[in-house]
Amino acid sequence: MEFLKxxxxxxxxxxxxxxxxxxxxxxxxWILLNPILLSIxxxxxxxxxVGIDYETYQEGGKYIxxxxxxxxxxxxxxxxxxxxxxxxxxxxxxxxxxxxxxTGILSVVLIAKALxxxxxxxxxxxxxxxxxxxxxxxxxVIGGIPALTxxxxxxxxxxxxxIGFQVLRLGKVKSPIAQGLSMGTASHAVGTxxxxxxxxKYGAYASLGLTVxxxxxxxxxxxxxxxxxx
Amino acid sequence: MKNMILQxxxxxxxxxxxELLVYLTGTKLPSxxxxxxxxxxLLQLGFVKLDWVKGIAEFLSFNLAFxxxxxxxxxxxxFDLIKAQFIPIIxxxxxxxxxxxxVTGWVHxxxxxxxxxxxx
Numbered sequence: 298m299e300f301l302k303x304x305x306x307x308x309x310x311x312x313x314x315x316x317x318x319x320x321x322x323x324x325x326x327w328i329l330l331n332p333i334l335l336s337i338x339x340x341x342x343x344x345x346x347v348g349i350d351y352e353t354y355q356e357g358g359k360y361i362x363x364x365x366x367x368x369x370x371x372x373x374x375x376x377x378x379x380x381x382x383x384x385x386x387x388x389x390x391x392x393x394x395x396x397x398x399x400t401g402i403l404s405v406v407l408i409a410k411a412l413x414x415x416x417x418x419x420x421x422x423x424x425x426x427x428x429x430x431x432x433x434x435x436x437x438v439i440g441g442i443p444a445l446t447x448x449x450x451x452x453x454x455x456x457x458x459x460i461g462f463q464v465l466r467l468g469k470v471k472s473p474i475a476q477g478l479s480m481g482t483a484s485h486a487v488g489t490x491x492x493x494x495x496x497x498k499y500g501a502y503a504s505l506g507l508t509v510x511x512x513x514x515x516x517x518x519x520x521x522x523x524x525x526x527x
Numbered sequence: 528m529k530n531m532i533l534q535x536x537x538x539x540x541x542x543x544x545x546e547l548l549v550y551l552t553g554t555k556l557p558s559x560x561x562x563x564x565x566x567x568x569l570l571q572l573g574f575v576k577l578d579w580v581k582g583i584a585e586f587l588s589f590n591l592a593f594x595x596x597x598x599x600x601x602x603x604x605x606f607d608l609i610k611a612q613f614i615p616i617i618x619x620x621x622x623x624x625x626x627x628x629x630v631t632g633w634v635h636x637x638x639x640x641x642x643x644x645x646x647x
Contacts, residue, residue: 337599344603347630358597365594367538368585370545371560373566374584380571389638397631405623406528414615418608422619423608425626428596430557444601447607451599451619456624458592464625470632478635483627490592500588504563508630511560 301347308318314339314413333487368500369428369486372504375493379501382474390478397482398513401426402521416527421445423518425453427511428485435518450485457484458491474502481506534583537575541565 300306318332318339344354370413383390409419412453420441424432429450430507436446444480457480465476473496480488489507493500544565545558554561567576602609609616 309629311596315596328560333595333599335598339601340596340600341603344600351601354600355597358600361594362597363594364587365591365598366542366557366559366562368591368594369557369614370538370542370562370566371580371587372585372591373541373563373570374580375588376563377567377570378579380567386639389635392638393631393635396634397627401627402625404626405619408622409615409619412615412618414604414612414619418612418616422616425620428557428559430559432581435568442605442608445605447598448602448605448609449616451595451602451616453620454592454595455623457585457628460625461628464628465632468629468632468634470629472636472639475632475635475639479628479632482631483624485593486591490589493588493591504588508563512556515556 298347301351302356304357304360307349307354310343311336311340311358311510313359314343330456331459333451334459337451337495365429365486369430372486372489372507375497375501376504376508379498379505383502383505386474389423390505390509392476393475394482394509396508397479398510398517399521401483401510402514402518403525406522406525406527410527416498417441419527420522422449423522424514425449426483426485427508427514431511431515432485435515439519439522447481451487454484454487461491462495462506463490473498477502478506481508482510485511530579531583534580537566537569537580538562538583538587541569 311450315332315336318335322330322332405422405425406419409422420439421436423439424435424446432446432450433447436443441511443492458516460482461484465479470479477492477499480492485507489503541562542558545561548561549558570577
């Protein structure tokens, strides 16, 4: 069964599982059957059953993960198409981003501490709201475990994609712009892709939230953590 | 999707500009975010036409979630750590995500009204 470790086969599996997961969600319409969550679960299960470790999986997986960076660059297009609308409200956007960024870092750190998380786990959670490359880099800078951050970042993204719009409706956040921004700020690229499915306008503001919060989080987290003196 | 080569050249051009800036300045900002802002700027200045990048940009941004699967599978490395501290990790993540969603949305809605630009 050495062939199961073939990196091209592992890539094919990833595409196939994701495609089937998407089909399944379309058919059932069940929101908890998030295609990424399901794919991750199925692939982990598969790897465990056939006895392949993560390092081997990444021989193929890295070629998929590679596209994360160009995909983030591509978000510049929806950002550009919404630029005129954004220019008219620089002030509300900037204020909401600063508020969202600080809320994100402080709340996750303080709640995790109150619930008894260890210091390295707390540090790995701090940047959970922003996109993987920024979050992992931020964690490395403040001394957490970058790989744990990557996992938590994915969970945060899925959480936002699955419950984000319901939470916003319950919290009486009504304007499409505020909803889009919140999705990108709280749940980075996964939240953005969920917003993109609702509409281009939502997607554009979500990618704005993802960008601004990414920049702010990378800039603020190290200082905020120092101030908190954990 | 016409002219894939030009489209890729622009996307990777912006990305490598980001990498260059990181290399030169040692900034903590990721190259992908710098690349995204560079692309927006080039489109805004008219140096890059929307048609030149539209196809690949749509392909990449609509399928963004897929590229997260491999880092997500990385969860399997931390099952023990996650099991030991499951409640703090999940509790803090869920509560914090809800707070960020609502706080961001509310601050935007409030400041936008006070600013007198609530017209759609």
